[in-house]
Amino acid sequence: MGRRVVYVMLTFCGLLAAGLAGWLIISMNATVEAATPMSTVTVQLSGDQGTVRGNYGQTAWSGQSFMQFRGIPYAEAPVKSLRFQAPVDRLPWNGIHDALDFGQRCPVITNLNAQMSDDQLEDCLNLCVYTKNLTARQPVMFYVYGGGYYNGSSEDHPPNYLLERNVVLVVPHYRVGALGWLTTLSKDLPGNAPIADILLALNWVQRHIQQFGGDPTQVTIFGQSAGAGVTSALLLSPRTSENHFQRAIVQSGSIFAPWAITKDPAEQARRICSQLGCQQCEQETELLSCVQGATVLQLLRATQEESFSPVVGDVLGILPEHPQELLNNYQRGVPIMTGFTQHDGSFVLATYYDILLSKVSNVSALSVRQFTQGLMDMAKDTTGLSDHLLYRLLYTPQLLNSHAHSDALPAYFDLTTTIYMKSPVISLATKLHTRQPTTPVYVYSFEYEGQNTRFGYELDNSHYPFNGGVHHSNDNIYLFATHPLQGEDTLMAHHMVDLWTSFAITGVPSGLSPLSTASGPYNSLGLQVTKSENLLETLTATIDDPDNERLQRHNLDF
Numbered sequence: 359m360g361r362r363v364v365y366v367m368l369t370f371c372g373l374l375a376a377g378l379a380g381w382l383i384i385s386m387n388a389t390v391e392a393a394t395p396m397s398t399v400t401v402q403l404s405g406d407q408g409t410v411r412g413n414y415g416q417t418a419w420s421g422q423s424f425m426q427f428r429g430i431p432y433a434e435a436p437v438k439s440l441r442f443q444a445p446v447d448r449l450p451w452n453g454i455h456d457a458l459d460f461g462q463r464c465p466v467i468t469n470l471n472a473q474m475s476d477d478q479l480e481d482c483l484n485l486c487v488y489t490k491n492l493t494a495r496q497p498v499m500f501y502v503y504g505g506g507y508y509n510g511s512s513e514d515h516p517p518n519y520l521l522e523r524n525v526v527l528v529v530p531h532y533r534v535g536a537l538g539w540l541t542t543l544s545k546d547l548p549g550n551a552p553i554a555d556i557l558l559a560l561n562w563v564q565r566h567i568q569q570f571g572g573d574p575t576q577v578t579i580f581g582q583s584a585g586a587g588v589t590s591a592l593l594l595s596p597r598t599s600e601n602h603f604q605r606a607i608v609q610s611g612s613i614f615a616p617w618a619i620t621k622d623p624a625e626q627a628r629r630i631c632s633q634l635g636c637q638q639c640e641q642e643t644e645l646l647s648c649v650q651g652a653t654v655l656q657l658l659r660a661t662q663e664e665s666f667s668p669v670v671g672d673v674l675g676i677l678p679e680h681p682q683e684l685l686n687n688y689q690r691g692v693p694i695m696t697g698f699t700q701h702d703g704s705f706v707l708a709t710y711y712d713i714l715l716s717k718v719s720n721v722s723a724l725s726v727r728q729f730t731q732g733l734m735d736m737a738k739d740t741t742g743l744s745d746h747l748l749y750r751l752l753y754t755p756q757l758l759n760s761h762a763h764s765d766a767l768p769a770y771f772d773l774t775t776t777i778y779m780k781s782p783v784i785s786l787a788t789k790l791h792t793r794q795p796t797t798p799v800y801v802y803s804f805e806y807e808g809q810n811t812r813f814g815y816e817l818d819n820s821h822y823p824f825n826g827g828v829h830h831s832n833d834n835i836y837l838f839a840t841h842p843l844q845g846e847d848t849l850m851a852h853h854m855v856d857l858w859t860s861f862a863i864t865g866v867p868s869g870l871s872p873l874s875t876a877s878g879p880y881n882s883l884g885l886q887v888t889k890s891e892n893l894l895e896t897l898t899a900t901i902d903d904p905d906n907e908r909l910q911r912h913n914l915d916f
């Protein structure tokens with residue numbers, strides 16, 4: 359897969375996607391198995407929707423039993439003429455629907471069951487509900503997974519930590535890749551269908567979650583990476599209201615990120631149409647019948663080098679204007695928690711390094727300035743303004759004109775992390791705070807370095823002349839039971855679960871301080887929480903770190 363990965367990664371979304379795909383594998387292999395009693399439990403959905411049968415799981419630390427209903431269909435299969443369209447409510451069913459195992463995941467080229475028809479493969483709009491008490495009124499946590507907008511599933515997010523607390527967890531599937539995002543911003547191919555999937559799942563929660571002991575007036579939406587893009591888009595969207603969710607957690611990314619919006623989706627749709635071997639891709643009707651007529655496999659093969667993300671101007675009215683414009687009319691008093699991992703961008707650095715290795719035989723022959731300019735060019739800022747400011751902030755002229763990549767490593771970390779993660783998160787936080795100073799906005803920097811990391815994802819990371827640091831997605835290691843944890847790592851997981859669930863339960867993440875001005879304070883998360891006044895100092899976290907030597911691997915040339 360190496361070659362393809364390098365190729366895909368030439369654009370950022372591909373980068374993000376391939377990386378995330380990697381950690382998903384890790385999660386699956388290491389899923390903590392809970393002993394489950396053989397018995398089952400049924401719940402009648404509201405109205406005449408039907409009945410679902412679930413079974414039991416066990417929490418990771420205190421061994422409490424919880425009920426799990428996995429793969430409850432919430433929408434009709436988005437097949438044939440429904441492909442690419444907004445999802446429609448699942449028709450009611452007779453009898454009992456078994457929700458005893460994870461539902462079909464939305465099609466990803468690496469995870470296709472050759473035995474299944476396209477109608478079965480695309481019938482993926484289902485969700486999981488985890489709860490300990492069907493008759494209580496517990497706060498609901500609604501998770502939007504990442505996966506670079508082209509991967510992800512509920513199966514990769516085991517609930518066994520979060521269910522230690524009295525919450526109901528809901529994890530919906532949404533469409534990914536071309537089958538979700540392909541659009542010409544027209545009635546036939548309206549755009550943002552995957553966000554419409556999430557919206558329909560939120561409506562489902564409003565209708566049915568009481569049957570599972572959930573309180574529909576206390577919903578926290580939370581999402582990571584690509585899921586952070588979707589979550590922040592829904593926060594600003596005129597299609598949602600304060601009824602859908604009352605709090606939001608946006609982890610590592612936001613709709614303000616350079617990778618969060620596809621600029622010319624119609625051009626991409628025509629390119630995919632040609633790639634499928636169709637003629638007349640300029641005409642809307644021909645294009646539609648081409649992409650709707652393609653098989654799942656053809657479509658996924660034709661788009662292996664494409665990257666997808668939300669679009670502005672979709673016909674569904676989800677993002678009718680650029681998020682910045684939507685923010686100017688934002689009225690909602692939704693408390694927010696948002697943040698990043700300390701070295702959130704080191705996966706971008708690692709991927710860039712792989713791209714360079716495939717192109718130049720000797721990376722050391724590049725100057726620090728050449729190396730850096732390549733990184734900046736990926737961000738596609740046409741004014742050069744941010745380039746100049748970042749050069750000024752992170753480098754000296756001597757360093758820039760040298761070949762001392764080891765000395766420049768901390769700057770490379772801060773550069774990638776600032777552009778791809780910290781800047782979009784800080785923009786979301788400070789813009790929301792400035793617009794609504796009385797609504798709390800909690801900003802965190804996740805800084806815990808434990809035994810596990812997602813650096814390198816499922817691929818080997820030993821060839822990099824640096825470590826991943828507090829890598830992208832490392833925060834989720836302590837929220838979802840994907841890795842067997844030991845010692846202090848378990849303690850950290852307790853802290854993270856307390857923070858996330860206390861925010862969901864009370865609106866206040868215990869022990870954290872909200873922004874009092876757009877400058878700060880912010881909260882550093884480790885085994886202890888520490889608070890600092892100046893949020894922008896996180897932009898130079900690595901160059902300012904007296905212990906940043908630990909990120910070097912001196913045995914390898916750089």
Ligand SMILES: *[C@@H]1O[C@H](CO)[C@@H](O)[C@H](O)[C@H]1NC(C)=O
Nearest residue numbers: 379382383466468509510514
């Ligand atoms: C998508 O994620 C799964 C794990 O959930 C993994 O097996 C698969 O390789 C990933 N697909 C791609 C194309 O990266």
Ligand SMILES: *[C@@H]1O[C@H](CO)[C@@H](O)[C@H](O)[C@H]1NC(C)=O
Nearest residue numbers: 490491492493494495496571
């Ligand atoms: C479930 O919640 C109800 C309502 O709060 C409570 O009366 C009942 O004791 C709870 N059941 C269990 C098993 O905790």
Ligand SMILES: *[C@@H]1O[C@H](CO)[C@@H](O)[C@H](O)[C@H]1NC(C)=O
Nearest residue numbers: 719720721722723724761915
């Ligand atoms: C790589 O480039 C550096 C700097 O120009 C040089 O010192 C080194 O000898 C080169 N290594 C190889 C293997 O060519």
